[in-house]
Amino acid sequence: MTVRIAVVDDHPVFRLGMSALLSTLDGIEVAVDASSAAEAAALVTGDVDVVLMDLELGDGSGVEATRELLARYPGLKVLMVTMHEDDDSIAASMRAGARGYLVKGAGPEEVERAVRAVAHGEVILGAAVASRALGMMAASRTLPPAVFPELTEREREVLDLIAAGHDNTTISRRLVLSPKTVRNHTSNILTKLGVADRSAAIVRARDAGLG
Structure with a gap:
């Protein structure tokens, strides 16, 4: 064949x-x-x-x-x-x-x-x-499945890296995504979590055990 x-x-x-x-x-x-x-x-x-x-x-x-x-x-x-x-x-x-x-x-x-x-x-x-x-x-470790179920798997990966203190450039490199895609994911995360900015998202994420 x-x-x-x-x-x-x-x-x-x-x-x-x-x-x-x-x-x-x-x-x-x-x-x-x-x-x-x-x-x-x-x-x-x-x-x-x-x-x-x-x-x-x-x-x-x-x-x-x-x-x-x-x-x-x-x-x-x-x-x-x-x-x-x-x-x-x-x-x-x-x-x-x-x-x-x-x-x-x-x-x-x-x-x-x-x-x-x-x-x-x-x-x-x-x-x-x-x-x-x-x-x-x-x-490797997996993220708890019950954490932020409103997010997609990729958004949860991005949020985990945000909570760990990484900037968009680092996240882009680690997940092999374009910077524009990382920015879009970040915007979606803020909207879905109902938070005003990145700092508030980090607080929510760390409280949930991410980062």
Whole structure:
């Protein structure tokens, strides 16, 4: 069975190089070549098996694009490809539903192994990040489900970081969201909690055990 691939990356040299590499592999077909989140949304369909998704796209976050694609096509397998190896990026990618995480410095054999593994339903992490990811997941904590049920899961994550004293820039980096998206979430949080400003939200959040 042929594995149909979508390559989504805003760097043309990397995107074209990756497409060329994958096209030489037996049983793999590059079906979609997209340079942005908007193009991915328009071109990726349920006929695609695996999406190689850049973490940081020119018009948005690869994490958000992954979440939106999987909401439409739950059967998609997403392999996040990025320069970053930090724990926050790994966590955000996996929370969005990515099945794998590969650094852009990976060699051709590692790329092929990752694509085939993800296509067959495995979860794969590049060797450089696997041990840290396992430690991070073992140490991760979940927010109490009864806290602020009027908020979405993402809004509760943002509020937790606000309560911990982080500014929007840090929250944007940690959750791999655009600054505009963080501002929108913050505005929604203030409205839903019925508070006037960020300071009041922090008080409410800390009283509830967040932060």
